[in-house]
Amino acid sequence: MRIAFMGTPDFAVPALRALHQAGHEIVAVYCQPARPAGRGRKIRPCAVQQAAESLNIPVYAPVKLKYQPQEFEQFSSLNLDVAVVAAYGLILPSEMLNTPRLGCLNIHASLLPRWRGASPIQSAIWAGDRQSGISIMRMDVGLDTGPVYFTQSLPITTTTTAQSLHDDLAELGGKLIVQTLDYLHSNPNLPYTPQSSEGVCYARQLVKEDGKIDWSLTAQEIDRQIRALTPWPGTYSFLWDQPLKITKATIGSSTSQSEPGTVITADLQIICGDGQTIQLLEVQLAGKKAMPVADFLRGNVINPGTILG
Known part of the structure; x- marks a missing residue:
């Protein structure tokens, strides 16, 4: 498939590499702009940009997407089958969500509708949940409200940390998005399931x-x-x-x-x-x-x- 990948932190890198290894045509990677990081506050590209450059994939790093017609024109010109989003950090405007032939799919690190929002991994552990997982969601204009194609769970034990769960879910997200695209390739009308109105909760931005x-x-x-x-x-x-x-x-x-x-x-x-x-x-x-x-x-x-x- 012809794909744009949209992600920024370490969490998104296994999915990018998994899609590349599976033979998909990743024509563009979108990520957050390089910013100061570390004690020296030197400008440093994000993890996804570094991975994309190592794979020789063109990188785009717009500061914002809303009310930016030139960004929409650029995105539209890619002639995408699908866009895959994983912890990108920018909200996609509705016109971009509807541009790829099969829509935009999000790799979300929770079992939706539980822990929509910014910190699902940390929130699940902090709340004492016994499991977390990955949801592959077709994106809509809401905050993690779109219908879900597939989910897969992982246990949270008394020794699970945010780092260990992050790493396990990142790997699982890569595997599950590849499987989802395989199914979509065979059946563009692959059914999805609207999220339940019960059990909805939000993971706020941590400070x-x-x-x-x-x-x-x-x-x-x-x-x-x-x-x-x-x-x-x-x-x-x-x-x-x-x-x-x-x-x-x-x-x-x-x-x-x-x-x-x-x-x-x-x-x-x-x-x-x-x-x-x-x-x-x-x-x-x-x-x-x-x-x-x-x-x-x-x-x-x-x-x-x-x-x-």
Whole structure:
């Protein structure tokens, strides 16, 4: 098929590579413009642009698409069978949605209609969902409201992190979009299913403040927060009036009636609101590298009774 691929972050790269490997004619890749990144704030192309250039696919990086007739003319001139969208970051205007012969398909990282929106992977873990998955959706003008061709689920376990689920879903998205296009090639009228009006919920855009830990919550709630928000925006508390980033933790084995946030063991088990503990495994002080707790404690003495928060 003749395809335009539209995506920006790492999540979209496996799908781009899978479509290329499957032999589809990817005539254009759309992504967000290169922006400053990293500590040096150097201009850096996004992951999808880097992948597209390595595959010698033309790259387009418009700042916006709405009310941009020249962008629509460019898109229309591609004479597409289908556009595939994966975490692109720009809203496609209705005239673009209707331009490809078979429409625009979105690779969405949730089991729609649950977790429409910006942060479906993190939201599923944080909420305590037992599964997530990929939905291949035919896009309409709503926010992730279009009918769905196929879904496939993956379990969320007590050790699943946002990074591990992201990577698994990215690979699954690549496989499922290739399968979907195979079916569409054989049957352009492939049926799809409108989303249910029940179970709809939205995953909002995350902000750094979401990572602040409230130790009065239960150990399970805090554990889910840490697993959901690592690596971004990251979870943190305060130690000696400095932010202490918690990059890895698990539910501890100790219990106590001490004040939530209290360090009760030398290996940094922290009391939560239900009397259970969170065992810190890897931490990072501002300006330092993340390190295992054992290494951190070699240079920092934290006595039991210290209160975080």
